[in-house]
Amino acid sequence: MRLITHNMLKCHVRNCDNPDKQFPLRFKGAELEQVEAERNDEFLVRMIPRLDWRALLVTAKELGIELPENIPEDPENDDAFLQALHTAILETHVKEGSMVCNGCNHEYKITKGIPNMLLAEHEI
Numbered sequence: 001m002r003l004i005t006h007n008m009l010k011c012h013v014r015n016c017d018n019p020d021k022q023f024p025l026r027f028k029g030a031e032l033e034q035v036e037a038e039r040n041d042e043f044l045v046r047m048i049p050r051l052d053w054r055a056l057l058v059t060a061k062e063l064g065i066e067l068p069e070n071i072p073e074d075p076e077n078d079d080a081f082l083q084a085l086h087t088a089i090l091e092t093h094v095k096e097g098s099m100v101c102n103g104c105n106h107e108y109k110i111t112k113g114i115p116n117m118l119l120a121e122h123e124i
Contacts, residue, residue, distance in 0.1 A: 001115050003065075004047070004089040007056050009108075011101035013119060021103035024055035027062060028107065030097035039086045045076045047089070060088055 010023035053071060060067045065088050072078045075085075099108045099115060109116045 001094045001110055001113050002090055003056070003059060003063075003092050003094075004051075005115070006059060006094070006099070007051055007089070009099070009115065009117065011103060011106055011108075012117070013101065013104050013106045016101060016104040016106070018103035022101055024052070024059055025099035025101055025108065027059070027094065028098045028100050030063060030110075031095045032063060033093045033095045034087075034091055035093050037086070037090045039083070039090075041076065041082055044082050044085055048075055048085075051089070056088070063092070065092060 097110050
């Protein structure tokens with residue numbers, strides 16, 4: 001699972017104790033893999049407004065990935081920023097582990113890079 005996907009996932013447990021803490025999900029026992037991908041600057045620039053930058057920073061720090069604290073004023077012309085963003089959201093894959101909700105501690109397993117976001121009937 002790429003970090004771009006993680007940046008869009010939140011807990012959907014019906015009785016989550018604290019809905020304000022459903023996003024971002026924190027990683028537990030994450031096994032990372034770097035998978036080279038072709039860089040597409042146009043795609044990266046279009047994605048910036050769709051990303052929750054604060055959540056991405058929290059996750060990146062949690063996983064030991066360096067990203068700038070702020071998005072530059074002119075990101076399309078900042079090669080170092082685009083490369084860091086590309087590496088973080090498109091080349092960093094979580095292969096195994098889980099994501100945990102900070103509100104209710106529900107755990108979503110990640111197996112072979114695929115997050116299981118399905119809930120049991122009593123959680124819906």
